[in-house]
Amino acid sequence: MTKLPRWADVVLVPLISLLLAGIISALVILAIGQSPSEALKVMVDGAVGSPYGWGYTLYYATSFIFTGLAVTVAFHASLFNIGGEGQAQLGGLGVALVCLALPWPHWTLALPAAMIGGALFGAAWAAIPAYLQAKRGSHIVITTIMFNYIAAALLIYILVEHLRPPSSMDPASARFGAGTDLPTLHEIPGLSLIFTKQVPANVTLFVALLACWLVWLLLWRTRLGYEIRAFGKSEPAALYAGIKPVRVTMIAMLISGALAGLMSINNVMGESGRLLQNSSEGAGFIGIAVALMGRNHPLGVFLAAILFGFLYQGGAELGLWTSIPIELRTVVQGLVILFTGALDHMVRMMLGLFFRPKARAA
Amino acid sequence: MEITDTVSVMRRGEMTATVKTKDTSPEELAELMVGRKVLLDVAKGPAQLGKVVLEVENLRVVDEDKVERVKGISFQIRAGEILGIAGVAGNGQSELLEVLGGFGRATGTVRLNGEELDLTGTKSDGQSRREKGIAHVPEDRQHLGMIMDFAAWENVAFGYHNDPAYQKNSLLMDNDAILEDTKGKMERFDVRPPIPTLAAKSFSGGNQQKIILAREIERNPELLLVGQPTRGVDIGAIEFIHKRIVELRDAGKAVLLVSVELDEIMSLSDRIAVMFDGRIMGERDPDKTNERELGLLMAGVTGKDAA
């Protein structure tokens, strides 16, 4: 593999990948007879051109931070957790059960409880694939895919048969009590000067930022994180160092699942205020793109999550104001994953062409 | 040496000498490379034997493919003694070393200072072995001994990351302490370049090995397991590594040395055991044997057969 300076590896590779994805997307837009520059303008205006747009961009980014971190933690243990989607949905169930269980007097009490509920359910959904990987060698990618589908089916069953209020027709739970309403940015003193209207971004954003910092601490400042990273780099070496593969696999996946589950306080508790079918809307999958783009570092995940928040809100605006279908964002998402995750050697080789002559001259 | 006309020697990042191949000798080149005359033989005094440190009785190892790799061997090592295991690669030495180092399962009895080691249960891992005072320099350092993508300082904590000296509190590791410790180790073991934040893969083989040795030897272990200490290591480092191993033995510690280099075994060991097909074919005193005899044992021919 071409050796690049560290900064190029960390900054340039994702940026070039993004650029490539952007160029191809632009070509796609051209091919369907639209103007890429117009599309970009609509996206920028819609996503970051107003506090309203930011309210949505940050809302999506909050979810993506959690799922991006979830994928990141697993990646460091060399586990590719595609199950973020299912874990997030189960996390949503956990959040909903907590919110519906008690007449919560105030959100400050409901939030920690709901976080525990979401994290526990998310972790539980990751536990079986983790156990099968650790103990029986079943490939975690396949099992987590299967668990995504099982989660979707389970959730439909629970929503339709158990959580749906008798009089209601949609497969959704009852609305949570007023005591579980999380303050949105519009209701937070100080920020309310910027966000003058109801936006979905809520206090969960700060929980997400805290999670970034905690994951960074975990991975680079604790023994457990050290073991996770060592295990992820080389299993035989980890064994030599006395690191227990089963333990690390289980813990890394449980943390990953818990983070994915935690996402649900943003959408289920913070935004919709009830559990809907497919509440996570693919955020679990976007976590893969976010983690790859963010180079598996919490800071990178944060930046990539903002970028994807922009892409999601901007994409929604595209669907609203232009005749470019909203699916464009799925294409960009796929391309980013492709370039940063699967074709990174190609991107490196391209970059290497620029770096080699300089290195020789030096 | 056979295909070149001239040889240039690089040392510490500088071209230090260029000589005509036909005018030089291996000894001279070696000297140029390390900057001083190489000790061709390891200078070591007679062993000061102490109590028995390691006792191995009837040890058997069966690998994942159900092949018996070690077929019931027994031996002892005393304090202040280097036991060299000679043998052609693949005759069970690696498995012996790994089982003693804490991975893989085995049957039989192994005692360290009279205390029996767990060979199958939860205490049969690298962590527990280290706690008991067994240090292990594995044969395949790039694959087992360190994490190539980790920085030098992270590799210095490798296996010892639970050491209380490396912890800030019950939750967080003290990275500064590890960095500081690494600086000292790099200095004392002459690791070049002495930059603790450099990734392990950026060091030469010899310097990688020095990092591992610094990590394991400076723990002052009761028993040092060391496999192929100088494989792929530059000539200056070989001398340095040998010296350090002998120093440890002189400090009254037991050393189990596995190497496929017969020269290395002969010059370092106080006693030589030869392994063939998972068994110990015989033990020899390095001063009273020769390469031919050892070679025959390594081929599975015992003295009786030869006679």
Added chain:
Amino acid sequence: MDYATLLQILDSTMRLATPLLLACLAGLYSERSGIFDIGLEGKMLAAAMCTGAVAALTGNVWIGLLAGIAGSMVFAVIHGVASITFRGNQLISGVALNFVASGITVLAAQSLFKQGGRTPPLSGTARFNPIELPFAEALSGIPILGPFYREVLSGHGALVYVALLAVPVTWWVLYRTRFGLRLRAVGENPASVDTAGISVVRLRYTAVMITGLLCGIAGAYMAAGLQAGFGKEMTAGRGYIALAALIFAKWRPWYALMATLLFGFFQALALRPDVIKKSIGIDVPVPMLDALPYILTVVVLAGFIGRAIPPRAGGEPYVKER
């Protein structure tokens, strides 16, 4: 459950199992060569869109089929380039291509037909129309087997029979040809194949292309056989069920047929909760039936029913030793 109902469910099973079977065999070639392919779903979707669009434009289903195969092949080649040439992560490449396919099919169909990402409904020669097998009527008098032949085996679109035929063909290719031997070898131990002087890269590309071909047929059947046109996300996870079936079948062709028929049967059964209730007396939730293939696959993966061991070199890019 009476016999007529059973026949009807089995008839459904045949139709629903066909795309699964084709995709499963497609995955078999790729994975046997050591290239994991999570992207079966995306390839089927791309093929379904191309078939739907071209069949609608030309009115000829066979041209549509070719277009579908071509669309699927494009994705197969990208997967090949990423995972063989650039030695990228095969799993990530598959995931990425599924997303790209999911989005781009809607974009293309929308820009072509402006019908909300659908292609126009297909009819007549733009669809695979049912083929009556010979003597279907004449033999229907024979008890049990006659109606089975007429109701279940006869009267499907051409691609159903292509899929069934692909099973023995795959078996023959895999176990009776030199190509098959090499294909299996390259998935287990690419180094030995390389040492024998056979190009690992070419073998793997060939396998990936066959995967593209079969996924193309599967997608074409979805759009022009099972349905009459392409619709957004119309494959609805069938690529993943096929993947599950492949594991269930332990990467073997005949087992693949049985696994996909089983999973197709579950899908057919899920359409008839009334029948289940009548025959076993329990109200089995439909989501439970939907999830059954996935649950069974996890059970197999866990090693409780035999052990599913994938090709040894699967997922590992081959780096030539120097």
Added chain:
Amino acid sequence: MSMMHKFLGAAASLALMSGAALADPAIIFDLGGKFDKSFNEAAFNGAEKWAKETGGTYKELEMQSEAQREQALRRLAEAGANPVVMTGFAFGDVLNTVAPDFPDTKFAIIDMVVEQPNVKSVVFNEHEGSYLVGMMAAMASKSGTVGFIGGMDIPLIRKFACGYAEGVKAVKPDATVVINMTGTTPAAWNDPVKGAELAKAQKSQGADVIYAAAGGTGIGVLQAAADEGILSIGVDSNQNYLHPGQVLTSMLKRVDNAVYEAFKEGADLKPGINVMGLANDGVGYALDDNNASLVTDDMKAAVDAAAGKIKAGELTVHDYMTDNTCPAATF
């Protein structure tokens, strides 16, 4: 601040929408999309009719997932669209929370009652229309068995099924009505494969006329019925043209009229509940060139007579949603 912000927001929206003036009406289509040839397409046709007549423009949006509903509503209201029309009961819950935040915007929701001061709720007497097509099905059936395929299993769709079954039994008391629902989630509105398989299953049970009240899923039902050589009945829009000579009729639900009316009323939309039934041409059955050969004079006479009685109040068709029971069918 608020004024200021509104002004800025308006300016931004103006710049952004490039041509689309403010206070344009907007419509949000439910999952299944505006080209489902059924429910949503009827709404789309109504909007188009308004656009053609007035030369006006309108905003439209198709739902992609459940969780987007609120954002879609807010975005349109925020951008100044007025009125905002939405198709489908699933918007009800969300509209209840969004409508109070935009008191100056008028909303219209179809198929659901939302009691807010700025919301017009349009509901239909689908059971009446279904009764009529049920009669026609019974008369057209030779086997004495007819089928019903619903989309998502909800009281609203059972209301269709119940009216249909009553109509069938009114003509042939001993007829069998086979009832299947496609699923329990909104995905059931857009699953033609399942629709087709269900139709084939019903045919094997003897059904020779199948009524599909299943949104986009119905396309599959109609296709399969045509393939199998039996008759089908479309829903919401006039679907007779999909398979000329093979679709017996379509139960018209004039969603197009509802949308057209709402758009026409514009910002002066009158809040409240609007029930559209046979009496005010809200529901009915379709008769055109495509099915003229299938609908006999007897059929037409019988159905029109029944329609007259219902309009006059002499005949009451049971509404499933009033008591969640159905005298003519079991679920």
